[in-house]
Amino acid sequence: MIYFDNAATTRPYDAAIEKAAALMREGYANPSAIHSFGTAAEGELKAARNVIARTLGAKPEEIFFTSGGTEGNNISLLGTADAKRRAGNRVVISSVEHASVENTAKALEARGFEVICIPSPKGEIDYAALTEALNEKTVLVSVMLVNNELGTINDIARVKRLADEKCPRATLHCDAVQGYLKIKFSIKTVPADILTLSAHKIHAPKGAGALYIKRGTKINAVTFGGGQESGLRSGTQNTPAIAAFAEAAKIGYARLDARMEHARMIKERIIANLSAHPELFRINSPENSSPFILNVSTPVMSETMLHYLEGFGIYISVGSACSSKHKSKSILSRAGFDEKTYKTGVRISIGDFNTPEEAEELAARMTEGARTLIHA
Amino acid sequence: MKEIILLKMGELVLKGLNRKSFENKLIANVNRVIKPCGEFTITHAQSAVYVTPEGDCDMDRAVEALCRVFGIASLSRAGECEKDMEKILPFTADYCRGELSRARTFKVESKRSDKQFPLKSPEIAAEAGGYLLEKFPHLRVDVHSPDVIVNIEIRDEMAYVHAGRIKGAGGMPVGTNGKAMLMLSGGIDSPVAGYMAAKRGVELSCIHYFSYPYTSNQALEKVKELAHILSRYAGRMNLYVVPFTTIQEHIKKYCPDELTTLVMRRIMMEIACAQAERVGALAVVTGESIGQVASQTMHALASTDSAATMPVLRPVIGMDKTEIVEISRKIGAFETSILPYEDCCTVFTPKHPKTRPSVEEVKEAEAMFDFAPLIEEAMLGIVKIRINPDERE
Numbered sequence: 001m002i003y004f005d006n007a008a009t010t011r012p013y014d015a016a017i018e019k020a021a022a023l024m025r026e027g028y029a030n031p032s033a034i035h036s037f038g039t040a041a042e043g044e045l046k047a048a049r050n051v052i053a054r055t056l057g058a059k060p061e062e063i064f065f066t067s068g069g070t071e072g073n074n075i076s077l078l079g080t081a082d083a084k085r086r087a088g089n090r091v092v093i094s095s096v097e098h099a100s101v102e103n104t105a106k107a108l109e110a111r112g113f114e115v116i117c118i119p120s121p122k123g124e125i126d127y128a129a130l131t132e133a134l135n136e137k138t139v140l141v142s143v144m145l146v147n148n149e150l151g152t153i154n155d156i157a158r159v160k161r162l163a164d165e166k167c168p169r170a171t172l173h174c175d176a177v178q179g180y181l182k183i184k185f186s187i188k189t190v191p192a193d194i195l196t197l198s199a200h201k202i203h204a205p206k207g208a209g210a211l212y213i214k215r216g217t218k219i220n221a222v223t224f225g226g227g228q229e230s231g232l233r234s235g236t237q238n239t240p241a242i243a244a245f246a247e248a249a250k251i252g253y254a255r256l257d258a259r260m261e262h263a264r265m266i267k268e269r270i271i272a273n274l275s276a277h278p279e280l281f282r283i284n285s286p287e288n289s290s291p292f293i294l295n296v297s298t299p300v301m302s303e304t305m306l307h308y309l310e311g312f313g314i315y316i317s318v319g320s321a322c323s324s325k326h327k328s329k330s331i332l333s334r335a336g337f338d339e340k341t342y343k344t345g346v347r348i349s350i351g352d353f354n355t356p357e358e359a360e361e362l363a364a365r366m367t368e369g370a371r372t373l374i375h376a
Numbered sequence: 377m378k379e380i381i382l383l384k385m386g387e388l389v390l391k392g393l394n395r396k397s398f399e400n401k402l403i404a405n406v407n408r409v410i411k412p413c414g415e416f417t418i419t420h421a422q423s424a425v426y427v428t429p430e431g432d433c434d435m436d437r438a439v440e441a442l443c444r445v446f447g448i449a450s451l452s453r454a455g456e457c458e459k460d461m462e463k464i465l466p467f468t469a470d471y472c473r474g475e476l477s478r479a480r481t482f483k484v485e486s487k488r489s490d491k492q493f494p495l496k497s498p499e500i501a502a503e504a505g506g507y508l509l510e511k512f513p514h515l516r517v518d519v520h521s522p523d524v525i526v527n528i529e530i531r532d533e534m535a536y537v538h539a540g541r542i543k544g545a546g547g548m549p550v551g552t553n554g555k556a557m558l559m560l561s562g563g564i565d566s567p568v569a570g571y572m573a574a575k576r577g578v579e580l581s582c583i584h585y586f587s588y589p590y591t592s593n594q595a596l597e598k599v600k601e602l603a604h605i606l607s608r609y610a611g612r613m614n615l616y617v618v619p620f621t622t623i624q625e626h627i628k629k630y631c632p633d634e635l636t637t638l639v640m641r642r643i644m645m646e647i648a649c650a651q652a653e654r655v656g657a658l659a660v661v662t663g664e665s666i667g668q669v670a671s672q673t674m675h676a677l678a679s680t681d682s683a684a685t686m687p688v689l690r691p692v693i694g695m696d697k698t699e700i701v702e703i704s705r706k707i708g709a710f711e712t713s714i715l716p717y718e719d720c721c722t723v724f725t726p727k728h729p730k731t732r733p734s735v736e737e738v739k740e741a742e743a744m745f746d747f748a749p750l751i752e753e754a755m756l757g758i759v760k761i762r763i764n765p766d767e768r769e
Binding site for chain 2: 300301303304305306307308310311369373374375376
């Protein structure tokens with residue numbers, strides 16, 4: 001099997017699996033319990049919080065564990081809007097956000113907020129349009145760090161400067177799920193007030209994630225219960241997954257340069273092979289995109305190419321796996337690509353386990369498919 | 377209290393000397409569907425079938441399953457009682473309390489197969505009617521169109537009481553009218569066409585054309601699921617999956633664009649007939665409805681039909697989409713039918729399909745390439761999948 005769908009989810013590192021298994025077997029206490037068994041589990045959470053904070057250059061008390069990216073984005077948008085509903089009612093997002101931001105913004109719209117979607121050609125937010133949209137009524141700006149379909153990287157520092165000028169009191173949220181430990185950044189270079197992270201995109205299990213929330217940022221809880229995670233996210237923490245998340249983050253952070261270099265090498269290898277057939281392939285990802293994501297248009301319908309490759313045990317994706325079941329407008333079309341391009345676009349997403357040989361095999365099969373299959 | 381399920385046979389009771397074979401088929405089908413619900417004994421007398429549970433049976437599930445058996449006009453759950461009017465009267469009031477409380481008018485019908493029983497049928501009905509009027513003073517008797525009919529049957533061993541009748545699936549027992557090959561596409565119409573053929577007693581086999589990678593494994597799973605839903609009515613069946621990719625690619629490559637769908641339909645029909653012949657089916661069933669799409673205009677149907685070597689049955693030919701959808705919902709296929717998996721087939725759909733082609737024109741288009749070897753290859757590659765209504769879920 002050749003797995004090139006790492007932006008959908010990744011194979012966990014062995015160390016992460018072992019960490020989770022050990023905690024399920026031996027460290028299964030409720031971290032809120034006041035006996036020593038529970039305290040030990042709480043210790044694991046504390047250690048994990050330290051690790052995640054360190055990878056961002058943040059303080060441990062600024063890290064809040066969640067169940068993953070979707071929950072993180074929901075808490076960020078709903079919780080901020082709730083806390084600031086008296087300060088204004090404008091919410092500004094990019095037009096290519098993940099469904100968990102886009103649909104949450106729609107829910108805010110239904111609650112009376114004015115939601116403005118900023119065009120994002122090729123996945124990059126239009127800074128001029130953004131400047132125009134920001135005003136003193138703006139309470140929340142949400143712009144993703146790395147686009148999940150194209151790998152396009154947004155300049156969040158620039159967004160921050162614009163926001164500081166036009167709406168200094170607005171909260172800046174950044175969905176960093178596809179950027180975390182895939183590109184190099186810290187809260188200094190990505191100066192958002194809130195960052196969303198997810199564990200399973202960085203070779204950790206599903207069911208864990210985190211929010212970085214800068215100290216002093218106003219946000220309310222949107223679900224209620226036992227008051228875990230400082231009351232922001234009630235519910236017993238998924239300690240095995242969170243500890244495994246930290247384990248994976250440790251590995252991913254320590255080797256970030258090498259991992260990025262490895263991904264870039266794989267990506268370039270694929271691009272080089274496909275670019276030998278300019279009549280067949282067109283690269284949709286921009287030049288300076290994430291080394292982990294490559295979007296390409298082929299002459300055949302994207303699903304046909306996906307199923308063709310599947311026949312050889314090669315897995316890629318079309319659209320984002322979270323939204324491909326719905327027939328809403330695709331991210332690619334919202335990023336300004338023409339119909340032919342988005343109907344034939346496929347996403348190849350790279351992970352730590354991919355090899356150059358796999359890159360060669362993928363490109364060879366894609367070329368074969370592009371030649372033999374009926375064109376769109 | 378013991379309950380039995382009482383089935384009224386449908387139009388098969390009008391059959392003559394061969395009625396026995398229809399009844400036997402019905403009873404075999406009944407037996408098959410209630411097997412997963414526990415142990416039952418099945419007996420029949422005149423136009424009724426008695427399904428009696430032996431021990432612990434899931435009666436709700438049995439009734440639900442029996443509602444899908446063709447050949448049954450109606451069914452009711454009946455309470456069993458000792459054959460003694462002293463017992464029958466209070467039992468009837470108690471057993472039918474729900475129906476009678478909700479009704480305004482009622483009547484009692486009675487039947488006795490045990491002619492030794494001291495009261496005659498009209499006397500039983502009159503006595504029970506009087507008793508129930510006393511117990512439910514809000515009721516009136518209406519012999520013409522009552523809200524509820526209370527039935528009391530005196531049989532050899534015991535008496536049975538029931539009120540409220542559930543409509544059965546109607547039609548004829550599956551297997552009493554030969555076998556046909558259903559072209560099952562994965563859309564809304566073909567499962568409905570299959571359902572309607574099965575309703576008339578036709579045993580089904582299904583054929584599906586699979587164009588991987590233009591259609592996905594998910595799409596094939598969907599077709600299997602539809603066959604499974606259909607099998608709950610039509611019984612066990614085989615689904616034949618024809619590898620169709622190469623043929624489609626060649627049609628696209630060699631035939632004029634505006635006629636590709638029609639050529640494809642003709643080749644599909646040819647393969648369906650050949651496979652039908654192989655498995656002893658005498659007709660092909662399709663979900664075509666006149667004028668619904670370009671490939672179902674009268675001209676298009678004539679072109680497809682001319683490729684057939686046996687009768688082609690089109691049970692939904694005169695139905696509107698809304699009527700077809702209604703049946704699709706009723707049989708529980710609709711939600712599956714509308715799952716969106718086949719988007720890639722659009723690469724084979726002509727931009728401007730010809731809606732009034734002559735048969736000759738389509739035949740000429742087909743003759744632009746020698747499809748015979750590819751058809752033969754596709755026939756050799758057919759995969760048989762057994763569809764069993766009792767599996768899955």
